[in-house]
Amino acid sequence: MTTTAATSAPSSNDRSGRLIALLVGSAFVVILNETIMSVALPELMREFDVPATTAQWLTTVFLLTMAVVIPITGFLLTRYPLRRVFMAAMISFTAGTLLAAVAPTFAVLVAARAVQAVGTALMMPLLITTILNLVPAERRGRMMGTVSIVISVAPAVGPTISGLILDQLDWRWMFWLVLPIALLSLGLGAAWVRNVTEPVDVPIDVLSVVLSALAFGGLIYGLSSIGAAAAGETPVDPWIPVAVGAVALVVFVLRQLSLQDRALLDLRTFAHRTFTIAAGLVAVSMMALFGTLILLPIYLQTVLGLSTLKTGLVLLPGGVVMGLLAPIVGRLFDQYGPRPLVAPGAAVTSVALWSMSMFDTSTTQGTVIAVHVLMSIGLALMFTPLMTSALGSLPHHLYSHGSATVSTLQQVAGAAGTALFVTVMTRRSVSDLESGATVVDATAAGVHAALFYGGLISAVAVLVALLVKGPKSETSVVVTDGTQTPAR
Numbered sequence: 001m002t003t004t005a006a007t008s009a010p011s012s013n014d015r016s017g018r019l020i021a022l023l024v025g026s027a028f029v030v031i032l033n034e035t036i037m038s039v040a041l042p043e044l045m046r047e048f049d050v051p052a053t054t055a056q057w058l059t060t061v062f063l064l065t066m067a068v069v070i071p072i073t074g075f076l077l078t079r080y081p082l083r084r085v086f087m088a089a090m091i092s093f094t095a096g097t098l099l100a101a102v103a104p105t106f107a108v109l110v111a112a113r114a115v116q117a118v119g120t121a122l123m124m125p126l127l128i129t130t131i132l133n134l135v136p137a138e139r140r141g142r143m144m145g146t147v148s149i150v151i152s153v154a155p156a157v158g159p160t161i162s163g164l165i166l167d168q169l170d171w172r173w174m175f176w177l178v179l180p181i182a183l184l185s186l187g188l189g190a191a192w193v194r195n196v197t198e199p200v201d202v203p204i205d206v207l208s209v210v211l212s213a214l215a216f217g218g219l220i221y222g223l224s225s226i227g228a229a230a231a232g233e234t235p236v237d238p239w240i241p242v243a244v245g246a247v248a249l250v251v252f253v254l255r256q257l258s259l260q261d262r263a264l265l266d267l268r269t270f271a272h273r274t275f276t277i278a279a280g281l282v283a284v285s286m287m288a289l290f291g292t293l294i295l296l297p298i299y300l301q302t303v304l305g306l307s308t309l310k311t312g313l314v315l316l317p318g319g320v321v322m323g324l325l326a327p328i329v330g331r332l333f334d335q336y337g338p339r340p341l342v343a344p345g346a347a348v349t350s351v352a353l354w355s356m357s358m359f360d361t362s363t364t365q366g367t368v369i370a371v372h373v374l375m376s377i378g379l380a381l382m383f384t385p386l387m388t389s390a391l392g393s394l395p396h397h398l399y400s401h402g403s404a405t406v407s408t409l410q411q412v413a414g415a416a417g418t419a420l421f422v423t424v425m426t427r428r429s430v431s432d433l434e435s436g437a438t439v440v441d442a443t444a445a446g447v448h449a450a451l452f453y454g455g456l457i458s459a460v461a462v463l464v465a466l467l468v469k470g471p472k473s474e475t476s477v478v479v480t481d482g483t484q485t486p487a488r
Contacts, residue, residue, distance in 0.1 A: 026189070030182075031123070033097075048105070068213045071265045073121065074125070077400035078200050078202060080199055092119035094183060097178055133399065141329075144330055147387065148384045197400075274390065274393035289417070290418050295451065298425070317372070322376040333385045345380070346378065356454070360444050
């Protein structure tokens with residue numbers, strides 16, 4: 001009996017490691033597409049003869065679809081086997097990628113992005129739930145460090161990769177180059193992915209699905225449109241969908257609390273103080289990341305006059321540093337816990353944002369790279385400890401709902417950060433233009449104003465970071481070959 005256990009354990013660990021590696025690689029590829037289109041918008045506007053407000057739907061529809069689907073993933077991962085959810089995610093993403101590559105019209109391309117986004121929305125909660133079920137608590141920080149690469153680096157390097165592709169090839173190659181990777185992941189998934197959770201036959205509450213779509217869809221759409229509205233480029237006042245989304249969100253929350261165990265998204269996760277604080281800081285971090293991802297390319301191209309390719313290359317070192325630091329931070333978390341990492345990380349991020357607020361027309365490329373790398377270091381110190389602390393503090397039956405909740409917060413916070421930064425920048429720029437300033441000077445002033453508000457938010461995050469604690473107890477279960485054993 002003992003010999004059998006001893007010989008089977010390595011095989012089980014190998015299979016678990018292979019499964020997680022496949023999920024991490026697949027998640028990186030699908031999440032990369034969240035920001036890969038931003039640099040290509042001018043070329044697409046010319047080819048399809050559409051204005052900027054229409055072209056922006058390629059990004060907006062992606063965010064909208066994710067906002068609608070992600071809250072449902074907690075239910076899906078509870079109700080259906082992991083293998084089935086993975087196959088559905090990769091089939092959807094692969095089909096959307098192929099459709100985008102051959103899209104004959106702009107409308108078809110937008111539809112393809114929505115199909116892609118369904119797969120992307122399913123993948124991240126699926127990856128996190130799998131790790132929580134397979135990885136013992138004492139090694140979870142290291143593994144979540146790898147997940148941080150997916151969460152933070154993939155969106156960060158998206159513009160760089162698209163810039164490199166567009167410098168040499170047609171925009172369709174952004175999809176043709178991804179398609180073989182997606183097909184490989186799909187094939188390996190069919191061979192390797194197994195079920196590591198026990199499905200529970202829970203009914204779906206249709207009203208909750210409708211409320212979720214109205215709430216998160218309305219908020220994401222409204223927040224994403226605020227910047228364009230400030231420049232007079234949207235037909236609908238963005239505060240209307242924001243208001244609809246806010247009201248629907250209140251009703252959605254009350255509905256989930258009343259449903260308890262039958263909730264579409266179990267909000268009892270917020271009854272855990274560690275989860276609430278850590279998830280809140282994750283949201284603030286995503287605001288900073290996505291806000292700067294949208295502002296820095298505008299600043300580099302409009303103010304410093306860089307090309308699309310050079311803009312992508314300037315932003316690349318920060319993404320690389322974040323990726324290299326993520327597994328190191330994970331190991332440090334396993335040894336020392338979250339607070340020694342999160343508090344300094346929040347402080348470094350705040351210093352970087354305040355430094356960015358001083359960018360002007362005379363700032364050098366080297367300074368931009370250095371400050372962006374500094375911010376990337378700060379965010380790398382925060383992401384892994386916060387994600388691990390938030391989800392590790394939950395009981396086993398709330399894992400899937402916790403990962404879905406955090407993923408939803410990331411999308412809403414990213415949209416909110418983008419809306420805040422772009423709105424402040426646009427209003428300040430328009431005001432300066434009306435006063436007679438040049439486009440370059442007005443844009444520089446707008447970026448300064450937007451990042452000033454980012455600095456204020458980051459200062460609050462520094463104070464909140466001092467409250468972060470690691471999970472007090474561990475209730476996780478490691479599932480290997482159908483046998484459940486305590487993680488500790």
